[in-house]
Amino acid sequence: MKKALLNFFERIEPDKAKSPLLHTAYDAFFTFAFTPNTVTAKGVHIRDGMDLKRTMVTVVVALQLLYVFGTYNIGNQHFHALGMYTGTFEAIHLKIFYGLVKILPIFVVTHLVGLGVEFYYAAKKGHAVEEGFLVSGALIPLIMPPDIPLWILSISIIFAVVIGKEAFGGTGMNILNIALLARVFVFFAYPTYISGDEVWIAGIEKVGAGAYAGQEYGGIYGILDSIFGSFGWATFGEGKQAVVDGFTGATPLGLASKGGWAAVTEHYSVSDMWWGHIPGSIGETSKPLVLIGALMLILTKVADWRIMVSAVVGFVVCGLMINGIAPATFGPETDGIFKFMAVPWYYHFYMGSFFFAMAFMATDPVTAASTATGKWIYGFFIGFIGLIIRILNPAYPEGWMLAILFMNVFAPLIDHYVFEANVKRRAKRQVALAKARVEAAPANAATVTAE
């Protein structure tokens, strides 16, 4: 079979000179299917089995649990808001298929657009398609709200890949994290779609002032319904159902910024937040699954544990400091921000996407600091600054995106000083050695005269 496939690939190889774009695409798919037969030339004769493709795909594999849970959670949140099927496994087929209908277009569009740009630039510059977008393409759907319009998604990805990566020279050269750049583009260019309280649950529409209802099911849902119906399972039905009383659609962070921890626990239980049964971006909500992914990256050494550990340390230090300056008692007039500041630091782990950002965004090998010392500093400040933005800046509900991009910019500077320290250490060492030799010189001089 392998031989037949090889022959097939050989037969369909397009002419490189006539159609470079086609050839680039062909080359990308061919090297995807087959590790090429190139042998070492100069230098080492034997190479490690690890390459960039495998490095990247390890991250993608670590994200798979989040995709599964994220798909389920889109549906789960949707039906929860409508007060239907509130049990975890109740009508799970509806929740999963509802999630799939939402997430598949996002995933497909992300890859079509992102890889399209990559292929175009690879053909234009005449190099092979590099693997960077494997990871970016897997991360971007996970950090978008489930209802993001696909045209916004496309524009943000084009912006991120062209301005963020290709303008700097392609994979390995970018300064800013591509996935976060796509998200930050949506955030600032289309603020109404990604910020605020109302968008984090899929398929909930505003039908009047403060009144919401579920979407109308039709089209694909009708087809699914006829299948489910034939099995005698629950079906989507007509839709347009009103949401349950007291529905806000707000994320825990949105609630906390207004009313502190009390406001959060009014709507969400701690265990729901821990396990991820809360609204939010598609892949960030389930803390245990994120931590499993993080552990996988640490054990395979694909991501650096130093960054993760120091980010947690920065987070804790900052949390303790903010708790320290928060007022002890609240009156009825107290601003929401003070109540938010008083939320104990360890509760902050439950809300928002700290673990996701720490494990998958901060550790991006291209944009993080490259030295061990630099990584400690880099990670610490991500944890520290991110929490400051989350709590103290009312304009941004969550801080990691900005904190990481901010530290991405500073990572080369941190590294620069680490290298400078190495240079200084070396110079100092040489001076010390020379000095020791001068002190030892008389003894040697004696041997010379003895000759």
Added chain:
Amino acid sequence: MKSILNKAVLTLGTLFMVLELSAQNEGASGSNIFIYTLVGIAVILFFGMLINVADNLIGIEAKQNNIDVEDGGLALIPGFNHLFGGKVADYTANAPLTILRRGHDILLEGEATSTVKEATGVTRYAVQPTSFLGLQPIPKMTVEVGASVKAGDQIFFDKQMPDVAFVAPVSGEVIELNRGAKRAITEIVILADKKQEYRTFSQPDLKTANRETILNFMKESGAWSLLRQRPYNTIPNPEVTPRDIFVSTFDSAPLAPDSAVVVAGQEAAFQMGIDVLARLTDGQVHLGLDGRGETAPPAAFTEAVNASKRYFKGKHPVGNVGVQIHHTAPVGGGDIVWVLGVQEVITLGNLFKEGRFDASRVVALVGAELETPHYVRTYAGANVGELLKGNLKQDNVRYISGDVLSGDQKTPNSYLNFYDDQLTVIKEGDYYELFGWLLPLSPRPTISNTFPNFLFPKVKFEGDTNTHGEKRAFVVTNAYEQVMPMDVYPQQIMKSILVNDIERMEGLGILELVEEDVALCEFVCVSKQPLQQILREGLETMREQG
């Protein structure tokens, strides 16, 4: 560093336990959990402090006992390296010991059995001017094709150092003069006599002769070509007195010859060589001893006099002399040191003992593609095809003069390099692999934990020359730092070479490196960058700048 890690892991573990508990116990009031957490952290910090103090005390103790640990301090909580890395052997007690934590041993099949055979089938030997770095491409020949030479007769000299002779390793007839690009001389082939004849020298007496006499004798007799200098790994300039001389008595490269086999029967010659070297420097002759094994290295090394000795324990590249220099007395700031291998020291010793240039070498024929990997006794520059006659399993192989990391690719019709005492033969990897990057079916050496290799640390691999991926831009993946036991940043040095920033290169320590020191980094590089080639370009730039 490690103690920080241990503490961090402890803290994190406890933290998550608390979080998990509180997640399940929704009823508990926040302040209770908060207090428990604080108490927990306080307890951890207290024990952390205790451990830290004890750790420092152990560190002081270690220093008093002359044990030098790379990252400073021995951790009280043993790391994985410690638990599985074995204990420090007793024999290392009588000399200083350096333990290197970073590095990687690539375990390959085809290790030589320790019997040494005579290489009877080898008739042709070559002197390759390209083996000696720092010479001009077209050396001045002193013999012509057809001339007959004795072992030790001058063959050519370099115009920059006209009084330094490069000599024939064997006696016989010069039959070929092969040229490469730009007419540079690449091989001077000698058809060896059945019975070797040596040019006899009257060697100076070490006790009475002055340094000048010894130097002149070495230049005239061909012994100068045994020396190499760091930085750059070139033939040293006779005008410059080296700060120190370093000899690594073991090779940690994959399938490298065992120096115990090499030195057997040559103990006196080795000591003589060391005595000569001790006269050439104002500093010291440093011997790097093998501290890895259960048993002590041969007495020829451990009992050697006139030299300062230090044990090194760790994984490859621990046997590289460059790494040993870095951990003994680093070069930089205009320092010049000389380095030699064990076989060069023996040749030098024999020259002063017996007055003849005896370029005999014990060469390890190794690799998974050989029927019987073994040692042979031959002379420097032996023909590759003749050495391997009747020993190959198949044809599609890579011949390597040296080890798989920093050796030179050869053909059956070419010759071993002058300094190499190892000929490795491995399979060519010119095959396609279906989804090889995702689901590799054949085992392959790697340091990555994405392969199950780390579960089977003793398994040996066949190894082939497939690149297992395509060349990409540099991406930081921590791979280099796992295998580089020196205080340098390889990737940053490579980048400064690529942008030709000379000041930066020097500052970051390019002068401490030669190709073999970054070879392991090149092996692990996920971007498949040619680090050794880049480094050599950088070194050449530095050398041109003076």
